Amino acid sequence: EAGVAQSPRYKIIEKRQSVAFWCNPISGHATLYWYQQILGQGPKLLIQFQNNGVVDDSQLPKDRFSAERLKGVDSTLKIQPAKLEDSAVYLCASSQGTAAYEQYFGPGTRLTVT
């Protein structure tokens, strides 16, 4: 069974530029999550999708971050414009059911904003 795929693995941009991350979840998984993990901290949930719909985006900075999950499969997370404090690892995860019990994580994208 293929795991959660993410790209790119690394990205370096200057502040005020835009960036996009892509995630392909495990086939058949209804729920998809985007997390931000700052060095030394636990992952922070940004947005949770169930199929096409948003379950929770209460911690997503909506003035600069956006995410979509078209057709209930792949997802993209965008930051525009980026700030220095957005430097972090962005993790995508998926789970089979609607409850967030057993999540499968991708390798993450390490973003550095200079």
Place this chain on the structure above:
Amino acid sequence: LAKTTQPISMDSYEGQEVNITCSHNNIATNDYITWYQQFPSQGPRFIIQGYKTKVTNEVASLFIPADRKSSTLSLPRVSLSDTAVYYCLVVSYIPTFGRGTSLIVHP
């Protein structure tokens, strides 16, 4: 959302049993307890989940007392490769990670 509290760090030696306790005083009836392991430069990996009493798999055991206000992850006979950060989550729908417990296993 139930908040969890874990020790920030723990040290152990190869071959020992390690027990990491997590407190979750305001756990809700529908919440399950899950544990994840994270190595540097990797995403977290699911280890085990439970609702009450004891759950065991090939990797670990999870002990949950009757009041469910805490849980203990037990790793038998740890090796150097078990050095990682371990996260306890209480979740029914929206997952919330804490800072986790950094376990260092010494030779």
